[in-house]
Amino acid sequence: MRNKLGYLALAGIFLITSCAPQNSSSDEITVSTAVARTLEAQNNPEDSTAELVDNNQDDCLPKHPGKQELSLPAGFIAGLDPSVLSFYDSSGAFLGVKNTPDLPSLYMNWIHPAGGITNGIDGVPLLFGTGSEPDLVKSNISSNIFQMDTAGNLIALTGAEGVFTLVVYSTAEFTEDGLISTLKIAEMGNLVTTAPQLTRVGNDQLVYYPLAVHVEDGNMQGIWFTYLKYQMSDFWFLPLFGLNYYDFIDNSVTIFFSTEVMIKGFSPDQTRVLFSPAPGFEAEENKKTLIVKDLENCQESIIHYHETTTIGGGDGVFSPDNKYLAWIEVSGFSLEESVRRLRVAVLEQDNKLLLDSSVEELSSLVGGEEVYYLIAAGWISEHVLLLETWVKGLENDLIIGLAPDPDHPSDPALGANQSVLLAEGKFIDFLYP
DSSP, rough: OOOHHHHHHHHHHEEESSOOOOOOOOOOEEEEEEOOOOOOOOOOOOGGOOEOOOOGGOOOOOOOOOOOOOOOOEEEEEEEEEEEEEEEEOOOOOEEEEETTOOTTTTTOEEESSSSSTTGGGGEEEEEEEOSEEEEEEEETTTEEEEEEEEEEEEEEOHHHHTEEEEEEEEEEEEEEEEEEEEEEEEEGGGGGOOEEEEESSOOOOOEEEEEEEEEETTTEEEEEEEETTOOSSSSSSOOEEEEEEETTTTTEEEEEEEEEEEEOOOOTOOOOEEETTTTTTOOEEETTEEEEETTTOOOOEOOOOOOOOOOOEEEOTTTTSSEEEEEEEEEESTTTTTEEEEEEEGGTTEEEEEEEEEEOGGGGTTTOOEEEEEEEEESSSSSSSEEETTOHHHHHHHHEEEEOOOOSSSSSTTTTTTEEEEEEEEEEOOOO
């Protein structure tokens, strides 16, 4: 396996020859809030044509809380084993490792780097959950492990990006009164002394799922969150319903989408959302579509599924400038027969497709090897997409950088439709300055 990986790394950059697009035909919630306090802190296939829905910007409600200003990612985290995570810069240069003892799996959203890497990874606190009973939130700070909080049944953990040490996580617990879910945000060191800001009780199996933290001028403003269908089986896409904003200053919740909508992607600057109607709520014309919405002006565009897509689409990732969107669609009628398709579109050019290929057509990503699974992890720069690939014959996943736009052939040093091997393992999260 190491020799094989060494060969791929030595080969460096592989030209993608088979990726060119091909032509083809008021949510009722029970919420109680605690007293809040401020925390410092290609071709254009016929079926890809956008259907633009114009809305009057003055009538765009609810009012968006503001764009999140973010630097470009400075690197990323990858893992081969839950007990130790590797840090890389944006070119794939290895920076070091941090231990994460008791992290049960790399397939859970239980990890967050709570700080920037400008001064090296030793100064980046790494927060993670444990698989104990109850779950614990721990941190690795300068290679020392600390317990930060007791989290009951942990659902998801994230936080503010960059230099901020703000952390948010959600929990769930079955009780006689129903399924109780909580959402808590605090400075990393204050987690244990902070009460949950939101608590929800219901019998619909919906639990809080934090998406992003909104920070302005160094102060925490709010939390974007959705609902996870707890213990619901979905082998293809995370079952997330509704979009909400918790205003930390006003201690209030604003509903942007009810649970009749499934969230399929959320932009890093918190202004764009990819969604589809939830099963049972879609109009006939929207049954095979994804919708992109600008939350600042309410403008929407519709993306039609590929003609072979039968299961659906999701896992959408927006580029930092919201120019590009990458997502996955799945065809087949069973888990064993399912085939994933990667699609990349230029949103500002009526969703013009730059890439539209099934995993079977993407062998050139990894030097001709057979790819049997692929995830669009996110954008490491404005023009370079990170892909996590599972390749037959290799023990570990490979993280690939792809520059799909021929108008931007070198970002950094990548030609159009070329890929480069950046790391080995499962993609965990981005690092920021």
